[in-house]
Amino acid sequence: MATSDIGDIQVAERALQHHFADMEQQRDTSSFGMWMFLLTEIMFFGGLFCAYLVYRASYYQAFVEGSQKMNIVLGATNTAVLICSSLTMALGVRAAQMGKPKLMVILLLITILFGFGFLGIKAVEYHEHWENHEFPGPNFHFETGNPAHPASDPQHTQIYFSLYWAMTGLHALHMVIGIGLVAWLVIAGLMGAYTPHYYNPVENVGLYWHFVDLVWIYLFPMLYLISKKHGV
Amino acid sequence: MATAVQTVERENYLNSNYGIKSWLLTTDHKRIAILYLISITAMFWLGGFFAMMIRLELLTPAGDLISSDTYNKLFTMHGIIMVFFFLIPSVPAVLGNFLVPLMVGAKDLAFPRVNLLSWYLYMAGAITALVAMVTGGVDTGWTFYTPFSTTYSNTHVIGAAIGIFIAGFSSILTGLNFIVTIHRMRAPGMTWRRLPLFCWANYAAAIIMVLGTPVIAITLLLVALERAFHIGVFNPQLGGDPLLFQHLFWFYSHPAVYIMILPGMGVISEIVTCFSRKRVFGYEFIALASIAIAVLGFLVWAHHMFVAGISVYAALVFSLLSYLVAIPSAVKVFNWTATMYKGSIRYNTPMLYAFGFIGLFTVGGLTGIFLATLGIDVQVHDTYFVVAHFHYVMVGGMVMAYMAGLHFWWPKITGRMYPEAWAKLSALLVFVGFNTTFFPQFILGYMGLPRRYHAYPPEFQVLNVLSTAGASILAVGYVLPMIYFVWSLRYGKEAGPNPWNAVGLEWMVPSPPPTHNFDETPVVTWEAYDYEHQPQEEVTVGH
Numbered sequence: 192m193a194t195s196d197i198g199d200i201q202v203a204e205r206a207l208q209h210h211f212a213d214m215e216q217q218r219d220t221s222s223f224g225m226w227m228f229l230l231t232e233i234m235f236f237g238g239l240f241c242a243y244l245v246y247r248a249s250y251y252q253a254f255v256e257g258s259q260k261m262n263i264v265l266g267a268t269n270t271a272v273l274i275c276s277s278l279t280m281a282l283g284v285r286a287a288q289m290g291k292p293k294l295m296v297i298l299l300l301i302t303i304l305f306g307f308g309f310l311g312i313k314a315v316e317y318h319e320h321w322e323n324h325e326f327p328g329p330n331f332h333f334e335t336g337n338p339a340h341p342a343s344d345p346q347h348t349q350i351y352f353s354l355y356w357a358m359t360g361l362h363a364l365h366m367v368i369g370i371g372l373v374a375w376l377v378i379a380g381l382m383g384a385y386t387p388h389y390y391n392p393v394e395n396v397g398l399y400w401h402f403v404d405l406v407w408i409y410l411f412p413m414l415y416l417i418s419k420k421h422g423v
Numbered sequence: 424m425a426t427a428v429q430t431v432e433r434e435n436y437l438n439s440n441y442g443i444k445s446w447l448l449t450t451d452h453k454r455i456a457i458l459y460l461i462s463i464t465a466m467f468w469l470g471g472f473f474a475m476m477i478r479l480e481l482l483t484p485a486g487d488l489i490s491s492d493t494y495n496k497l498f499t500m501h502g503i504i505m506v507f508f509f510l511i512p513s514v515p516a517v518l519g520n521f522l523v524p525l526m527v528g529a530k531d532l533a534f535p536r537v538n539l540l541s542w543y544l545y546m547a548g549a550i551t552a553l554v555a556m557v558t559g560g561v562d563t564g565w566t567f568y569t570p571f572s573t574t575y576s577n578t579h580v581i582g583a584a585i586g587i588f589i590a591g592f593s594s595i596l597t598g599l600n601f602i603v604t605i606h607r608m609r610a611p612g613m614t615w616r617r618l619p620l621f622c623w624a625n626y627a628a629a630i631i632m633v634l635g636t637p638v639i640a641i642t643l644l645l646v647a648l649e650r651a652f653h654i655g656v657f658n659p660q661l662g663g664d665p666l667l668f669q670h671l672f673w674f675y676s677h678p679a680v681y682i683m684i685l686p687g688m689g690v691i692s693e694i695v696t697c698f699s700r701k702r703v704f705g706y707e708f709i710a711l712a713s714i715a716i717a718v719l720g721f722l723v724w725a726h727h728m729f730v731a732g733i734s735v736y737a738a739l740v741f742s743l744l745s746y747l748v749a750i751p752s753a754v755k756v757f758n759w760t761a762t763m764y765k766g767s768i769r770y771n772t773p774m775l776y777a778f779g780f781i782g783l784f785t786v787g788g789l790t791g792i793f794l795a796t797l798g799i800d801v802q803v804h805d806t807y808f809v810v811a812h813f814h815y816v817m818v819g820g821m822v823m824a825y826m827a828g829l830h831f832w833w834p835k836i837t838g839r840m841y842p843e844a845w846a847k848l849s850a851l852l853v854f855v856g857f858n859t860t861f862f863p864q865f866i867l868g869y870m871g872l873p874r875r876y877h878a879y880p881p882e883f884q885v886l887n888v889l890s891t892a893g894a895s896i897l898a899v900g901y902v903l904p905m906i907y908f909v910w911s912l913r914y915g916k917e918a919g920p921n922p923w924n925a926v927g928l929e930w931m932v933p934s935p936p937p938t939h940n941f942d943e944t945p946v947v948t949w950e951a952y953d954y955e956h957q958p959q960e961e962v963t964v965g966h
C-alpha cells in the first residue's frame with residue numbers, strides 16, 4: 192500500500208462519524224438521505240407545478256400571451272449554461288472520486304462561475320420584466336405590444352406572471368444555495384478533506400445541483416415555450 | 424439518599440456532561456428528545472390556556488366574556504399551536520427521537536446534526552408564530568382559508584404562516600431522519616419483520632412528513648406572497664381559485680392527521696402486547712396497516728370539501744376512498760383486541776391509557792366514516808359534530824397515546840418510576856373529563872350548532888355547560904402528571920433497566936441509557952414481541 196493511500200484512509204477514518212459502523216454504511220446512509228431530501232424538494236416544487244397546470248388549463252390564452260413576453264434567447268442561453276454547469280459538476284465529482292483534488296477544485300470553481308452566469312442572465316430578464324410592469328401587484332400592467340391584438344385577458348396573465356416569478360424565484364434561490372454549497376466544497380477541497388475513500392459530500396452536493404438544473408429543464412418549456420401558434 | 428453515596432453513579436446520557444451548552448449543542452438523540460419534550464409541553468399549556476378561554480366564553484349563550492374578534496383569534500391560535508406545535512411533533516419528536524435508535528439497535532439517528540437542526544427550526548417557527556400571536560394574533564382558523572386569509576383578515580397571517588412554514592421543515596427533517604435510520608441503521612438481525620411496531624408506525628408517519636409537508640410549506644408561502652404582493656393566485660377577484668388553496672391545504676392536512684395518529688398507534692401496539700404478556704396478534708397486518716394508512720391517507724383529502732363546490736363525481740370518489748382508510752385503522756383495533764384476548768392483562772397506567780385510546784379512537788374513527796358519507800356531511804359540516812370527531816381522534820386518540828407512551832417509557836428516559844396510584848387517577852380523570860367535554864359536542868353538532876362562534880342560542884346551554892365542566896376535569900387530569908413526573912425525577916423509585924419486564928432492545932440497556940446507547944452493537948436473534956418465552960412474573964431486576 193502506497194503511503195498516500197494510507198494517508199487517504201486516515202482522512203477517511205477521521206471523517207467516520209461515531210454512530211456508523213464503517214465508511215460504507217456512512218456513505219450509503221448519507222446518499223440515501225440526500226435522495227429523500229430531493230424527494231421532499233420535488234413535492235415542494237410540486238405545489239407550484241400543480242397550480243401552474245390548473246391555471247394554464249383554465250386560462251390558456253392568457254398564459255400564451257404572457258409567455259410571449261419571455262426572452263427566449265436569454266432563456267435558452269441559460270438552459271445551456273445550466274447544462275454545462277451540470278457537466279462540470281459531474282466531472283468534479285468524478286475528479287474527487289479519482290483522487291484528484293486540484294482538478295476537482297478547478298471544476299467546481301467553473302461550476303460556480305456558470306451558476307453566477309445563470310443568475311446574472313436571470314437578473315437581466317427580471318429587470319426587463321420589472322421595467323415593463325410585468326410584476327404582479329398594484330403596478331402590474333400588461334400589453335401585448337401588438338395593437339392589432341390587444342391583451343385578451345390581462346388579469347389572468349397576471350397569474351401567469353405570479354407563477355413565473357414564484358417558480359423562477361424559488362429556483363434562483365435554490366441556485367444561490369447551491370453556489371454556497373459548492374463554494375464550501377471548494378474550501379474543504381483545498382484543505383484536503385476529500386479522498387477516494389471519503390467524498391460523499393461532493394457526491395451529495397452534486398445530486399442537489401443536478402436536481403436544481405432539472406427543475407429548470409422543466410421550467411423553461413413550461414414558461415417560455417407555451418405556444419407560438421396561438422400567439423398575437 | 425444514603426445509597427447514592429455508596430454506589431458510584433453509572434455514566435448515562437443525562438450526567439455525561441453538564442451545562443446549558445452541552446444541551447443546546449447536543450447531537451444526542453436522547454437529549455434532543457428532552458429538548459422537544461420541554462418545548463412541546465410549554466406549547467401544550469399555552470394551547471390549553473386558549474382552549475380554557477374558549478370553553479369559559481361558551482359557558483353562557485351570550486358573547487359576554489370576550490368579543491367575537493378575540494374569540495376568532497383564540498380558536499385560531501389554539502388550533503395552530505395544538506396541531507403544528509404540539510401534536511405533530513408529540514410522539515415522533517419526543518418518543519420517536521428517543522426510542523427509534525434504541526429500538527433498531529443504533530447509536531444514534533442517521534443524521535444527528537440534522538436532528539438538532541430540526542429542533543432549532545421548530546423553535547424558530549414556534550417563536551415566529553408566537554410573535555405573530557402576541558403582536559396582534561391571527562383569526563383565520565388553523566385552516567387559513569382564502570380569500571379571507573389573503574385579502575380580508577386584518578391580523579398577522581403572514582407571521583403565523585411563516586412560523587408554520589419554518590416548523591414544517593423541522594418535521595420534514597425528523598421524518599427524513601427516521602426513514603433513513605430505519606433503512607440503514609438497523610442492527611444485525613433486526614430484520615423488517617422483527618422491527619418494533621412503534622418503528623413501523625413512525626416510519627409510515629415519516630413518509631407522510633416527507634411527502635406532504637413540503638406541499639403545505641409551498642401553499643403557505645403562496646398565501647404569504649398573495650398577502651404581501653397581491654399575486655392573485657388564490658384571489659377570485661383576480662381570477663385566482665380559492666378551491667385550489669383548499670385542495671393544496673388538505674393534500675397535506677388530511678395526511679397530517681395520520682402524522683398525528685400513526686405514531687400513537689405505534690405506542691399502543693407496544694403497550695398492549697407488553698401488558699397482555701402475549702405476542703402481538705397479526706404483527707404483519709399491524710405493520711402493513713400503517714403503510715396502507717399512509718398511502719391511502721394521500722387519496723382522501725377532498726372529503727373536507729364536500730360542500731365547497733367540488734363536482735358530485737369527485738365527491739363520490741373521495742367519499743368511497745375515505746371509507747377505505749377505515750379498513751386498515753380497524754385492522755389495528757381488532758388486532759389489539761385480539762392481542763388482549765386470553766392474555767394475562769396487567770392494569771398499569773400505560774395500559775389504562777391504551778384502553779382509553781382504543782375506545783376513543785374507535786368512536787373518532789367511526790364518526791369519521793359518518794362525515795365521509797356525503798349526505799351526513801352536508802348536515803353536520805362545520806358544526807360541533809366535526810369538532811367532536813377530530814377531538815376524539817386527536818385528543819382521545821393521539822394525546823392519550825402520547826400520555827401512555829410517556830408513562831411507559833418514563834422509567835427508561837429518566838431512570839425513575841412515576842407514582843402508580845396518582846397516575847391511575849390521572850388516567851381516569853382524563854378519560855372521564857375528555858368524554859364529558861366532547862361527547863356533548865356530538866349532540867350539539869347533530870342538533871345544528873355551528874362551530875367557531877362565540878355566542879349561541881340559549882337552548883344549547885346545558886350541553887355547553889357540561890362540556891366546559893368536563894374540560895375542567897380534563898385540565899386536572901393533565902396537571903397531575905405534570906406534577907408527579909417532575910416529582911418523580913427526585914423522589915421516584917429507581918426503575919432499573921426493565922421495570923415492565925418488556926421485550927425490545929430499548930429495555931436491554933440501563934435506564935437512563937448511556938450516551939452511546941449500546942456498548943457493543945447488539946445482534947438480534949429472536950422474534951419481535953416474544954412474550955410467551957418471557958418469565959411471566961415481574962422480575963426485580965438485579966444490579
Ligand code: HEM
Pocket residue numbers: 566680681683684726727745746748749752787788789790791792794795796800803804805809812813816817820821
Ligand atoms: C377513520 C378515518 C377518518 C375519516 C374517514 C375521517 C373523516 C373526516 C371528514 C369527512 C372530515 C370533514 C368533516 C367536515 O368538515 O365536514 C374530517 C374532519 C377532521 N378530521 Fe377526520 N377522519 C378520520 C380520522 C381522523 C384522524 C385519525 C384525525 C386526527 C388524528 C382526524 C382529524 C380531523 C380533523 C382535524 C378534522 C377537521 C378539520 C377542520 O375542518 O378543522 N380525522 N374527518
Ligand SMILES: [Cu+2]
Pocket residue numbers: 676677680723724726727
Ligand atoms: Cu380528512
